[in-house]
Amino acid sequence: MEFGIHAFVWTEGRTQDALETAMDRARAAGFGLFEFPGLDPKVIDIDRLAKHAAKLDLKVVASAGLTPAHDVTSSDPEIAPRGEAFLNEAVSVARDLGSSQLSGPIFSAHQKFSDLPTETGWRTSADVLARVAERAKAGGVALCLELVNRYETNLINTVKQGVAYIGDTGSDNIFLHIDTFHMNIEETDQAQAIRYAGEHIGYVHVGENHRGHLGTGAIDFAPVFDALIDIGYTKHVSVEAFDSRALGDPLKATCAIWRDLWDDADAFARHSKAFLDLQYAEALRRTAAYA
Template sequence: MSKLGIHSFVWSAGSSRNEIETALIRTKEAGFDLIELSYLDPKVVDIPWLARRLEELGLAVAISMGLPQDGDISSADAEIAKNGVAILDRAVALTRDLGGTKLGGILSSAHGYSPQAPTREAWDRSVANLSKVAERAKEAGVTLNLEIVNRFESNLLNTAAQGIAYIRDTGASNVFLHLDTFHMNIEEADLGLALRNAADKVGYVHIGESHRGYLGTGSIDFAAVFDALVAIGYNDYITFESFSSEIVDRDLSLKTAIWRNLWTDNVDLARHARTFISLGMETARRKAELVRQEQRPS
């Protein structure tokens, strides 16, 4: 069985105790194993309480985030880069304190459209700064999973192959790829081949449809995705991510252009996603078994 997760923004974009509790309960009731939370400010959220509730419900947790413009670790402005490193260090600590092991998202540069092409100098600054964070994250038992996003949300890492080169340059053993089918569908020549080429560098996977709505109602070839995940032996978390104007986080909605209302019933959406991913992975495993069977006539 695959280990399945769901992004908390399917349930709520709020961070009050009641909103988080509702997201936790609905995640558990829908049959998911992990809840992904966008970065939570320990000054606002009771982290010990949340860690306790996660343990009581038997839910794993992943933290995701995108660096702000004033925290871009690829910046030539030393103060901006320093701020980005501090932001990442706090996110690592949050992940650890919640009992999690995965920090994902746009960790290598600022999240948002850049009107300029990336430079080698920016790449090198980003690598150097992330490498320092990776050392501290390793001590905390946390992996850094670099989300590879489309060109309108970052100018640095847009393909899995670029991510592999970046990881190689860090020299860190706890830096992996966070691959998202929504973004891959825009940038990769072939989703399945990109996953197969990334192989053991894949640390976290987002499953999202081309229009961010119900899985299977857009243009993504999910059969090829599931086949590739089985082929590379991926057995870590597969997390469903979907956005609609029904639930709005102002900052993320503006950056990712969430204008359309693609669903209103998040419970039905989540249950459908769990069934879709589970069946897709099971089907891919059965196909792989058939391909490997050596049958001789009796």
């Protein structure tokens, strides 16, 4: 497994210098992978970021989210096409960064909904994602759908829903992006959910139930790593956490980041890397012991 960390540990990622500084700090903490938030190529020099990553020998993951104005579940004749165009551009950014995937909650608006999802919205979203995935495949980019909790989308919250959604797209270039923070809310058993998802999993986020230091909350990570090993998962596992002091108001509101979770982002990153290394090593040891 390749362990990574999200830019949000240091920055919301709205300036070139902030992103490059965060990349430097991620590498200094021992990570070999860095996840970018949604990037606007009109503001951020994507080629320069790619070159900086290469200089650091740092692999990258691109992510994105949809606003209500880009909601691909919408019945408005202008909104879903606008969302499709946005996702196509995000795929191009991922490709140009050197990312083999575009992750995030890209199947609906990333927000708290006040209504139940509709069959039409599900079908519209699946059709849009199928077309985007086909175009992305030509550029070597897979789509990884982040399964976020009920307060951040109404469409897909569980791996069972995610697997069904992938089936409805008919695409072989769409995978699930699971996250222990969200699974802690929506799944009755995280390890069981991982085994159910199996080969559909394309990316993994780890985060505590309180989004603070790993190992200090309610999530039992041992069964999570055991399940990932059981299904033969060898792809990326990244820490996602948020420094409230670095985030703008819209993101704080969407993700409900209302308090500081640590005092030192660099120390948080170092602790996270050591925690992931230990969890993985112990899971491998358990696997060997029961082989």
